[in-house]
Amino acid sequence: MKVKPLADRVIVRLEKSETKSAGGIIIPDTAQEKTQSGVVVEIGDDKEVIKVSPGQKILYDKYAGTQIKIDGVDHLILKMQDILAIIE
Secondary structure, eight states: OOOOOOTTEEEEEEOOOOSBOTTSOBOOGGGSOOOOEEEEEEEOSOTTTOOOOTTOEEEEOTTOSEEEEETTEEEEEEEGGGEEEEEO
């Protein structure tokens, strides 16, 4: 499935959170923190507002965006204002 975001929106592929703690304890899915980083997959058509490009790893607001599944993989559709930083 091909999804193209509109305006200043960005599609981000979510990163998997760690399932084990530093001490080796397995953390169940229900107790895991929601990830706040991901990789930009697709950007909207408002190139003047969007400051990221596909392939960049980013940090975003904890409860931002709309979650969708594309080909069985979790993604978020975010507004550019919800992106906090680029991870280099």
